[in-house]
Amino acid sequence: MKLNLTALPAKLEINPFGDRAIVLSYSGETGPGSWHAMAMAASGIRRAKKDWIVDIVPAYETVTIVYNPVRVLRAWQEDHRAGGDFHNRAAGRGSDVYKPRMPFEAAVSLVEAILKSALQGDPDNGQNTIEVPVYYGDEFGPDLEACAARSGMNAADFSAMHASGEYTVALIGFMPGFPYMAGLKGELAQPRREDPRARVPAGSVGIAGLQTGIYPLDSPGGWQIIGRTPLRLFQPDRPKPALFRAGDRVRFIAVNEAEFRKRQEEEGRECR
Amino acid sequence: MSLTVISSGLFTTVQDLGRSGWRDIGVAAGGAMDTFALRTANLLVGNPEHAAGVELTLNGGELLAETDLLAAICGAYMAPQAAGAELPMWRPVWLARGTRLSLGHAAIGCAPVLGSRSTDVRAAIGGLAGRPLAAGDTLPCGAAGGAAAPSAWAAAWAAALAARARAEGRLPWAAASWFAPPFAYGGANSGGIVLRAMPGPGFGQLTAAAREMLFREPFRAAPASDRMGCRLSGPMLEMTARAELLSHGVTPGAVQLPPAGQPIVLAADCQTTGGYPVIAHVAAVDLPLLAQVKPGDYIRFQQVSLAEAQRLDLERESALRLLAAAIRIRNP
Numbered sequence: 001m002k003l004n005l006t007a008l009p010a011k012l013e014i015n016p017f018g019d020r021a022i023v024l025s026y027s028g029e030t031g032p033g034s035w036h037a038m039a040m041a042a043s044g045i046r047r048a049k050k051d052w053i054v055d056i057v058p059a060y061e062t063v064t065i066v067y068n069p070v071r072v073l074r075a076w077q078e079d080h081r082a083g084g085d086f087h088n089r090a091a092g093r094g095s096d097v098y099k100p101r102m103p104f105e106a107a108v109s110l111v112e113a114i115l116k117s118a119l120q121g122d123p124d125n126g127q128n129t130i131e132v133p134v135y136y137g138d139e140f141g142p143d144l145e146a147c148a149a150r151s152g153m154n155a156a157d158f159s160a161m162h163a164s165g166e167y168t169v170a171l172i173g174f175m176p177g178f179p180y181m182a183g184l185k186g187e188l189a190q191p192r193r194e195d196p197r198a199r200v201p202a203g204s205v206g207i208a209g210l211q212t213g214i215y216p217l218d219s220p221g222g223w224q225i226i227g228r229t230p231l232r233l234f235q236p237d238r239p240k241p242a243l244f245r246a247g248d249r250v251r252f253i254a255v256n257e258a259e260f261r262k263r264q265e266e267e268g269r270e271c272r
Numbered sequence: 273m274s275l276t277v278i279s280s281g282l283f284t285t286v287q288d289l290g291r292s293g294w295r296d297i298g299v300a301a302g303g304a305m306d307t308f309a310l311r312t313a314n315l316l317v318g319n320p321e322h323a324a325g326v327e328l329t330l331n332g333g334e335l336l337a338e339t340d341l342l343a344a345i346c347g348a349y350m351a352p353q354a355a356g357a358e359l360p361m362w363r364p365v366w367l368a369r370g371t372r373l374s375l376g377h378a379a380i381g382c383a384p385v386l387g388s389r390s391t392d393v394r395a396a397i398g399g400l401a402g403r404p405l406a407a408g409d410t411l412p413c414g415a416a417g418g419a420a421a422p423s424a425w426a427a428a429w430a431a432a433l434a435a436r437a438r439a440e441g442r443l444p445w446a447a448a449s450w451f452a453p454p455f456a457y458g459g460a461n462s463g464g465i466v467l468r469a470m471p472g473p474g475f476g477q478l479t480a481a482a483r484e485m486l487f488r489e490p491f492r493a494a495p496a497s498d499r500m501g502c503r504l505s506g507p508m509l510e511m512t513a514r515a516e517l518l519s520h521g522v523t524p525g526a527v528q529l530p531p532a533g534q535p536i537v538l539a540a541d542c543q544t545t546g547g548y549p550v551i552a553h554v555a556a557v558d559l560p561l562l563a564q565v566k567p568g569d570y571i572r573f574q575q576v577s578l579a580e581a582q583r584l585d586l587e588r589e590s591a592l593r594l595l596a597a598a599i600r601i602r603n604p
Binding site for chain 2: 073176178237
């Protein structure tokens with residue numbers, strides 16, 4: 001389901017989140033299509049590179065924008081001083097009628113303006129597809145057999161079905177670089193483990209509910225672990241520290257042990 | 273210039289103003305819990321406001337000045353001591369090499385990660401190897417550690433105070449006679465620490481009784497409170513309907529309500545996203561107050577409007593600008 005991004009602003013609500021953030025929420029029917037569109041909206045806002053924006057966090061059908069209250073007022077004033085009474089004219093208001101007295105109002109006004117220009121053009125512009133090699137099962141996927149049994153199939157079919165899916169990263173959260181992916185086929189859905197593990201190794205591919213995800217770092221965790229990827233998801237000293245971003249499309253590719261080790265060496269990590 | 277940790281105290285980490293800009297890849301913004309204290313301390317020693325300092329929790333342990341240092345201690349009162357005498361807070365203090373002190377702030381140098389020296393112990397990045405400080409750690413300060421070298425203003429004050437210490441000949445340290453206005457942390461009175469807060473997106477789903485209790489009843493900070501959040505115990509708050517929420521971005525100050533009905537106030541190291549309803553949000557201006565809440569303290573939420581909260585936030589920024597100017601023009 002492809003969403004027309006230029007139509008997006010019409011279905012967005014903007015509300016305050018505390019006194020230093022606003023949240024955009026999609027008020028239409030939500031699902032992987034709208035989540036991808038919201039992630040693209042977030043990318044568009046990020047590309048505008050405004051000094052008053054502190055953070056932009058896309059997550060499912062919301063985008064939270066953390067702003068600097070002093071800078072946002074200054075930016076709004078500069079916009080208007082430059083003769084750009086665009087906001088009021090565009091809204092059909094007289095020039096002196098609407099003057100934001102508070103940072104929140106300035107932020108809403110400026111974000112609306114950015115969205116309008118950021119969402120012109122090809123909605124798939126800037127979209128990324130990432131292929132993730134996965135070794136399914138054995139010691140890398142200790143929960144694969146149990147998950148397959150729960151879904152009434154054998155382990156080989158379960159992993160083949162998981163790998164055949166088309167996924168979208170709905171958000172990065174919980175820990176640095178952790179992708180929550182939508183698009184898991186209903187038959188593969190799993191409950192979280194009743195007994196979370198004290199340590200899930202980095203690279204573990206898991207399922208919780210209808211989400212699939214990958215642990216970027218060793219961590220305690222309650223997801224069902226079905227395989228492991230040799231890819232490194234979070235490296236703070238790289239120019240692009242995280243492999244995934246909200247909005248990315250993902251495909252899993254089953255690999256054998258030899259390919260896993262080879263890829264692991266390429267990623268520069270020692271074998272565990 | 274450097275400091276050595278003699279004993280680390282309860283939980284001591286290097287913190288600056290945090291690493292904003294990476295929440296969309298799940299990296300917490302972090303930074304000092306009490307940004308007012310850090311910024312003021314930096315101004316008092318002539319550092320850039322965002323310079324890294326040492327954040328101490330409850331019991332601050334002991335630090336040793338390996339070289340002469342200009343330092344400032346700001347935050348809740350922690351009875352700082354050096355050479356057997358109480359050190360005044362909220363002002364620049366010159367410390368002779370070899371002085372042991374209970375607390376200290378100097379521009380701490382250590383490799384920045386994602387643009388910040390703040391320690392994130394969950395992600396194990398920043399500060400000193402991404403962990404709390406331990407006895408025996410050495411913190412390079414100033415230019416030695418890649419942080420800002422002391423400014424001309426700081427050098428002038430260090431020299432003047434050093435001269436005073438030598439002239440008096442009593443103690444290996446000397447404090448300026450002027451000081452920055454200390455933050456009024458309050459809390460000792462019966463009402464507890466008052467945190468001004470706005471209703472959050474989930475406020476409307478609280479029962480009428482819960483809405484009233486949230487902004488009237490005292491809540492007690494539970495022992496399991498830390499830099500990620502302050503867990504509160506108090507009256508059970510109920511929601512009229514509890515829908516499964518998809519995770520959404522959250523920020524420090526957000527008051528979450530898990531199913532058990534006991535709120536959590538998120539703090540500097542909180543996760544970037546959360547799935548619990550957010551029933552209120554502490555005003556940014558009161559985050560330094562939140563930073564000083566100890567397990568066992570009582571807190572109360574006082575409802576304010578968004579407009580009022582933002583007015584107070586802007587006023588606080590103006591006050592810091594005036595303070596910076598007043599400090600800059602004060603010469604020995």
